[in-house]
Amino acid sequence: MKRAEELTREPAEPAALLTAVREGRRDDVPGLLEALGPAGRRAALDELKALRKELRGWGWERWEERRRVARALLVAGAGCHTGAAAAAAWIGARDLRDWERLPCGMLLDLLADRGPEWLGDVAHRLAGRAATAEEDYGMIAGLVRVSGCPVPVTDGFVHGWADAVASGGILATLRSDPHTRVLVPRLFLTAEPPATLTWRDEDWQAALVTLAAEGAVDRAELVDACVARLLRGGRPGGHRFFLALLRRLELTPAEERARTADWMGMAADAASTVAGHAQDVLARLAGSGDLSARELAEVSASVLFRTEKKLVRAQLVLLGKALRRGGPDTAAELLPAVAEAFGHEDSEMRERALKLVGRHLAAVGERTRTELAEVAAVLGPAHRAAAAEVFGGALPRETWEAGPYEEILPPAPRPQRVDPAAGSLPELVEDLAALLVSDDDVIGVERALDGLVRHAHRDGNALREALLPLVAGLWWYKRDTDVMRHLGPLDIVVGAVVGKVTTGHLDAALRARPVHTCVHRALDRVREARAQEAALSVLERPVPFLLATPTWHTGAVDPGELVERLTAYRRLGARPGELDFAQALLRVRRSGPAAAEAAGAAARLGTPEGQRLAQWLTSPEPVAPALRAVMDAEDADGDGHFPWGRALLRRIVLTPRAHRVIERDFPPAFHWLGRAPAGTGRNCHHWGGWAAHWTAVLPEDRETLAAWLLPIATSAADDLRGGARSLPQLVEAGGEAGPAVHLTLATGLGARHVEDRLAAVDALLVLAARGELDAALLGKDLAELVRLGTVKPNRLADAARTAAATGAYATTWSVLGSALPGLFPGGEPVRGLGEILGVAADCVERCGAPPHATGTTGIIGTTGSGAPVAGTAAARDGMDAVDALAARRGSSQLVSQAKRLVKALANTSVHETGHATPELVENTH
Known part of the structure; x- marks a missing residue:
């Protein structure tokens, strides 16, 4: 009877609906839509689209009115659309929601008369909208419920589902949710893990382990999902949940054995913590005889190439155990893998590998011994005597007959002429x-x-x-x-x-x-x-x-x-x-x-x-010559030098002095350059890096540019990424490369992120190639920055190791040698000095730097141009401190690396130490 009345009733006009929408009366919209027939809704839809276009042109002064109208417009348009694709596009539109949640109940009631297939189509289309699917979870879940369609598995929907589950008791919610078995595996497949897995990690882990034990989710599927996620890689923070869950699942020996290839892949390529877990599993498999010598050799070749010393050390221990258990065939399989560590950047790892090979060399044949001896040629001068003792006459002759050391530096960049302006x-x-x-x-x-x-x-x-x-x-x-x-x-x-x-x-x-x-x-x-x-x-x-x-x-x-x-x-x-x-x-x-x-x-x-x-x-004075000072973070005022409100350590700042010529003779737009502080102030938003067009304002005044760049480079030593990426551009500019340039470069060498340190290393090598590097000045700055805490020793060591690995061992030693005196404040070494000493020793062993002299001559190295750099009495004190360290008992990294450096400096007087000066491209500056 009601249906007959609806068919005979005169359809309402769309004017009332449009009026309600323009007045922002969203609650009235569903009733007005119900009164419209299909023809009326079609007519209203054209008007609603026109109104939506009109809204986009409204200014911010009408923001509140626009928000009310948009809320009503969203509901009205959803009810007027007949196509699933168009309805989903309208409901998911950002401009109609103004960052508000959808009125799910109102929309579901409005669309209740649509068919199940249509509602399911809309649900999956909304789930496929990456920008809004997570916040629209409630609407999508409601459409799935009323339509009975399969649940969507897009990243956004899964994140929204995880947030909804975490809003209450996780275990109870998962037990009652009909979609748990489908959606739990999807938690491991999203591009980024849902945030709730981080802030409620233990609750999620406990719930999933319980569900696996109860059979509500498939245990094997859960284990495979964890392993696959860890193999996939990604940000280190994203691994913690999945690794912890894998450990809580307590895999059986059979489950571990079935995934041997996965553990090998993790040990070779995964993040350090994940690789460490995989290494532990592989050790158990090797101990039970479930990991063959060939498989162990295969994974070792990759692990021993890693930079993490903890992993390399553990792998060498594992190889040593396997060699003790096995016979000649095992030794023939594993010793070539051990030899992979001969090329490791850390001398301790090289030494451990050499000793391990020496203990088991007698178990292999002549051919294998010869091959291992050939690989030992990469060990370098520090291990020559030990290698000769291990391999004897099998060591290649060229290992002992290395020619004079030749420094390798990049070609000094030449300025490229700019093409003329377009002629047509x-x-x-x-x-x-x-x-x-x-x-x-x-x-x-x-x-x-x-x-x-x-x-x-x-x-x-x-x-x-x-x-x-x-x-x-x-x-x-x-x-x-x-x-x-x-x-x-x-x-x-x-x-x-x-x-x-x-x-x-x-x-x-x-x-x-x-x-x-x-x-x-x-x-x-x-x-x-x-x-x-x-x-x-x-x-x-x-x-x-x-x-x-x-x-x-x-x-x-x-x-x-x-x-x-x-x-x-x-x-x-x-x-x-x-x-x-x-x-x-x-x-x-x-x-x-x-x-x-x-x-x-x-x-x-x-x-x-x-x-x-x-x-x-005729007046080559810098635009803003700088004064140097050390500032505490709490001393920075509103026009200070650091990001406002950040808790920073003490650091060096440069405050440019006023340039009267700029203020007197230049237009007003340039006056601030003549008196600009090096700081940035609380309203500065330029901590992401240095724009290229800033350098183009003063391309012939590196000192002023460096003073202005220093705060951004200092931010790179904290936590911000990209602060040092402009250092190569800075050193390519013209003008003096004086104290400001060297201080900014020193700060960049201690940047937190690897890409910033690489940029600083590039700048260091370019400066050396141009013959403009003052190694003594740079070393002194580095030592002061380390003492202040601006530069951490491990980051400096990494940057120095990278520079040396390019072939610039003499340049790197000249800088580190100059820094050493300042790294013993109060006569005691700074924390982490051992790693720096290791790099310094490696450089001396490679380049054959002259031994430190007596009296006040101090440390002698070579600059990038091959010129000797003589130290002062302070340098002599620095080497006295290193000598004192080397005289200590113990096998800590600090003591062992000090001994190695002292020995390397002493040995340079025995072996040939000729230095081939790198040929530099003519400096057109």
Whole structure:
């Protein structure tokens, strides 16, 4: 009877529904939808789509109204859509929920009259939306329940399910959930483990172990899932739950034996803690005879290649036990695997492997002994005597007849000349098409800016016609408001050419008083202001070209070329832009004969700019010479040097002094550079790294750049990633490589993350290759940073080991040797010094550094250029402290490595220590 009344009733008009939606009356929407027939809902849907589009254009001043309307609009649209795909897209849309949870009960009631297949389709489509599936778990679970469809297994849905389970008693919830058997294995397959497995890890582990014992989940499937997850790798923190669960499952010997290949894979490649567990399992299997000698040899070849000494030491112990139990066949299988450790970076591991081979060498045949002796050639000078004792005449002759040591350094980088600006409009437009999307190519942006200015000077109308098709698709071209403050340098000039940026906009921006929260914002402002000046010149008085366009890839300008540009300006009667000329001065190379020659030519120009250039070229003072101090974290004020509110140790800071010429003769946009502190302040948001265009502001002033980069490099020594990645770019720049450069480099060598330390090592090697490394200064800085706690010894040792492994043993020793005196504060070694001494000993053994002398000569090493570096009385004291360490009893790493270093220094007087000076590429700076 009710159905008949519905068929005969006149359908309501959609106007009431639309009014309720516009007024944000979400609770009224379901009733109004029920009154609409299919035709009315279709008609309303078109209006709802139009309203959704309208909402996107509302400003933030209407945010509260937009939120209310969007909530009602979401429900109304869900009820009007008839297709499952369209309904799921509407319900899952971010712009309709404003970060709120879905009204699950209301939507489920609204969709209750749809068929099960349709509801299941919507459920799986919502589960497939990675951005929203986790927060929409309640809605998806409700649709699964009412439709009876299979449960989704996407990552988002599984994370949402895990959170829902953890909201109550985990074990009881899992027991009552009908989907437990399907979804539990999926916990191990998501890209990242659900967060609840971390913060309620023990509850989850206990519940899963209990369910496996009860048969509610398949135990073998659970074990396989744990093992597969551990084999897959990932972040170290993501392994803890699965490894702990695997241990709580207490695998039987049969279960362990069935997964032998998995343990081998984990031991070879998994994270350290996982590899350690796998190693323990393999040891049990080897002890019970369930791991063959061939399998043990196979896994050992990989484990002995790992850097974790604990794992390598344990593997050598395992191999030793297997060799004692086995016979000649076992020795023939395992000794070549042991020899893999001959090339390990740690000398203790090399020594252990050599002793192990020596104990069992008699059990193998002549062919195997010869092969092992050939491998022993990689052991190096420190183990020559022991290797000779083990192998005797089988040791290759070349092991003893190594020629003079030759330092290996990378070629010193040559400055690459920048190509001229695009000569034709099509070429310019093609360059702009890529650069307007991403302006990371600093030199490309500079070329394009120069090209825009040149073509505007030739034919502004033609340039505008060529750019109009390009800008039609850019977001800012169709906006009615002033968008200039959101535009990059290229967009500003392009916007001026096409009429989007006006002279009024540019005048206001250039007259505005600069407000800088940090040095990085000041550097950004220099770039922006120069682009605004170029855009204004395009509109009012086009200049023939820009003066500050770089000559080389570093951003530097050739002094002779700048004189030629000023000469062309004088010939054409053009007036240089104040900001453009100021940037050209900061970029011009001020060292070498070319600068002196250009200074004379500039003075003869007879123009104000020529006189200023001549004076600038003859005064090579840094823009912001720095003063050095040690600061406690609690002393940093609101304009301090560190991330606000972080608990940091004491560290070295550089505070640049004011540069009066910058403040007196440069435009306002540059004044802050002459008095900028090295710190960043509480409002700085630039701790992620150093932008390339900042270096291009001062490409010939490394000392000032280093002072500004130091806080970011210091952040890399704490926990932030990327703070040292710009060090190679810094050392490639021009100007003096003085105290600020070396201090910043020293800080980078102690960075927490490996990729930052690698960047610092690259910078160290480049500086050495250019003959600009002051090893004594760098070593002294490193020692002070270690004492302060800014640089941790193990990180410094890792960086030094990496540098040495490239073939720069003499360079690395010259730095470490200079650091040693400062690493004994109060006569006692700093904690962790043993690892540093090990690297130093390895370097001396490899490069044959001259022995330390008596009296005040101190430690003698070689710099990257092959020049000797003599220490002071303090250096003698440093080696006296090392001698005292070596005289101690015991076998700790500190004592054993001190003995090794002393022995290596003593042995250099016996063996040939000729040093081949690396051939350096001519330094054009």
